[in-house]
Each structure stands twice: as C-alpha cells, then as structure tokens.
Amino acid sequence: MAIDMSTFGGSRWVTTHPNNLHTHGSLEPVMSILDVRGFPLHDMFLIGINDSCGTIVLPSESRAENAAAALEPAYETRVYIMGRRQGEDVWATDYTRRASDGTTLSAFITDLTLEDGRQVIKDGRWVR
Known part of the structure; x- marks a missing residue:
C-alpha cells in the first residue's frame, strides 16, 4: 500500500488541490509540461524551488519514474527514495x-570564480 499524499497537506504554505x-x-x-505530456496530476506533492528546479514527491517508484520521463528532455531529472513516512517508502523526482x-x-548561482581565478560557472552554465 502506498503512502497517502494528503499527509503533506495542511501547512499554511502548502496549497491543496482536488485529486x-x-x-x-x-x-x-x-x-504545464506534466499536464501536456499526459502525466496525471494527482496523488503528489510538488515543491517548486524556483521556475527552474524543484522536487515532486510521489507515493511509488513507478509514478516517480513516469514523472521523470514526462519532464525529459526539457528537464534533467533524478529519481530516488526520499525516505519513509508512515512505514511506507516515499519517492521523489x-x-x-x-x-x-x-x-x-545552475538554478541558484549564475557566476562563480574560484580563488585561483578560474571561472567555473558563467551565465548559469558550468564552464569546463
């Protein structure tokens, strides 16, 4: 049995929607991308850090993998077990x-130069 995602609702900062x-x-x-690509928008907790990155918390590995597939190639994704809640695994993308x-x-750092003068991030991109 998968975790009931309603346990993530209830905070004043979290908006609860139907489904x-x-x-x-x-x-x-x-x-919008998830909806257009046919990923069902139910039983999940979507945390948007900013317009460029975030995490989707889901009750099963298959839903997490399907969310990742729906977001590719527009987004780089990573699926993993986020932890356990109520004795059940909680998955995240x-x-x-x-x-x-x-x-x-880079979603947070747009430019980064090391002390030795080598620039490693420029305009949000890693410099090789």
Missing part, C-alpha cells in the same frame, strides 16, 4: 531545467 495534489512554491512551467542546447543551468 490529492499538493503544491508549494513556483510551479510553472513544470505543471528532482528536476532542473535544461537550456535549449541541452546543458543544465
């Missing part, structure tokens, strides 16, 4: 938006 969908933070365009050339942009 046991719970959201927090910045949600566009990820919800992390997502980070990709640029049109396929590179993954």
